[in-house]
Amino acid sequence: MKRLRLELKKDIDRSYDVLVGRGILASLHSEIQRLGRFSSFGLITDEVVKPLVAEPLQNQLRSNSIDTTLIALPPGESAKTIETVLDLCQQLLAQGFDRRSLLLAVGGGVVGDIAGFAAAIYMRGIPYIQVPTTLLAQVDSSLGGKTGVDLPSGKNLLGAFHQPRLVLSDLDVLASLSSEAKRDGFAEVIKAALIEDPDLFSILEKEGADLLNTSNPLLEMIIAKACDVKCRVVNRDEHESGLRRVLNFGHTLGHALEAAANYNITHGQAVAAGMAVAIRFSQRWAGLTKEEAARALDLIQKLGLPTDIPENIDPQALLGPLEKDKKIQAGICHFVLLAEIGRAVIHPVPVNEMRHSLTQIKELRDFNN
């Protein structure tokens, strides 16, 4: 037998800039030019973002000699299917897009996921830029190259890691967000602070509900700090083999909650409730002090986010989705907990113990009622 070796040991640099500021969409054309030459440009958005951001952006790019083909997807999570991705790819093909074409994903997390996944598989991968237009996407989903779509049986079951070439987050577009969408975004900002940045936590604690005013002058710095947390974690563990899991703080239960609620709860609300439970778990298993737990729960509440599992959801019902969740391996759920504010630890919790704890939450609730 001959044993050959296909050597693929490489020093690969896929680093990219993350720009955060006010009015910076105006400089997108020069940022594109810094990245190199492209054969064509696709501006991928959804029907809601199209008139608000995408069309003005298309005009501005055109006046700077960048002609884009604008493709608007149906809005909302229900569009996050492989069919939407395939339809998008067919449109790119019909427009003659080749391997040197550039996509711009202009929208919230769903647009970023769909356009990013299309960029990942179209002709085995073409470059793309993230232009997130929601706070949630700016501080979380636009960063780190996770793309994907849902299947009827679960979220993000098909996808790829495909890093963007640039992320450009303009705070001016946040003004048109609903209060709910702003609060949703802050769930991820709070998460960033709790897992990795105690200074950011102090700033958030001090500003409180004032943060929901998008003209707050601290917002640029806060968003940049939250982005920086994510950048550092992704740098340590691009493919979520271990360290990146800290980004799942509040998300393991959050995702289960979304499923148990048939997605009649926003992602931010679900993550906030998931963090709240994880904070209580952290007291029990990871040594988080009672005082820090109270401060963390208080901040979640100040920003108008839930600190408990909604009354209409049986806590034990969360185990069904958890058992189907791809993050459970061999009866163990790698739970992200806090040792202190700003320091996350990964704690392997047997599903049995979680079941017990969730039962206690239910019993406590029943007792209180």
Added chain:
Amino acid sequence: MKRLRLELKKDIDRSYDVLVGRGILASLHSEIQRLGRFSSFGLITDEVVKPLVAEPLQNQLRSNSIDTTLIALPPGESAKTIETVLDLCQQLLAQGFDRRSLLLAVGGGVVGDIAGFAAAIYMRGIPYIQVPTTLLAQVDSSLGGKTGVDLPSGKNLLGAFHQPRLVLSDLDVLASLSSEAKRDGFAEVIKAALIEDPDLFSILEKEGADLLNTSNPLLEMIIAKACDVKCRVVNRDEHESGLRRVLNFGHTLGHALEAAANYNITHGQAVAAGMAVAIRFSQRWAGLTKEEAARALDLIQKLGLPTDIPENIDPQALLGPLEKDKKIQAGICHFVLLAEIGRAVIHPVPVNEMRHSLTQIKELRDFNN
């Protein structure tokens, strides 16, 4: 504006072994164990390969404590669609496959492309092994991590680069191949010799048609040498940004020919004819001597492969598919030519000049008739 940087400069090692030998399927279980621990195993094959190789392999793995779920795809290139990939992913999901499951792609190039692409996108990527069962797949498609499916408007338009963890090529499975399938495989072996390995060329030249006897004792060495060429080229240029293009020797016109013939020609025959034209182009543009060109054409002929575009195809009809081909950029086709046997060069040929040359081929043919 804040300019952050998501740093992703990494030293990544995705090297893998390529095993070539007789009877080596018997050691697949120990090779799998060398790779680590997996939560479950999927043996992906097609209905033709299933009784011949996949079922015996499944039994052998089972007797070595590796239980696989066998999933048989419909056979043939017509199955190479995104629908087949999605159907496969749904089956993996139904079987509870998670991110630590391992797929084994047991079959020809189509099975490898489909299973590899499913492995690339299922839960954002799971590991897989290539167990190619045709000569063509052993020396070419199983190596290098190119996966993908066709769209109605073209081949391999959706896909991903996703490297396998191991390639295991057992020569014993080649005995059941048709003569045509063996010849097809040799088109890629000849290509490997022509672009990169003059020694291999001399061996092929000396053995000639005897190579089509799969019990030829030189075959293991020959296949290993052809694999080695591919490994070296992929090492230099994993994502086909430049150097890997030499692997397209004979393929640019070969693909166009397949399209012009509505795929009523085998891949090997199309590549052989494409190489024959490229050899003539090499004489004209790349300084290949008349003698070497004659030797190269002679070898193609000895192995029962065509050295010309089939009579029923108008050479000029090849330009249509070429213009749609993703490898043409801005009116230039980066053509792989030979400076000498064993040394390929990339020659940017304007599409206009190719049109002229193809017209000459047609005129010459008309004159000879």
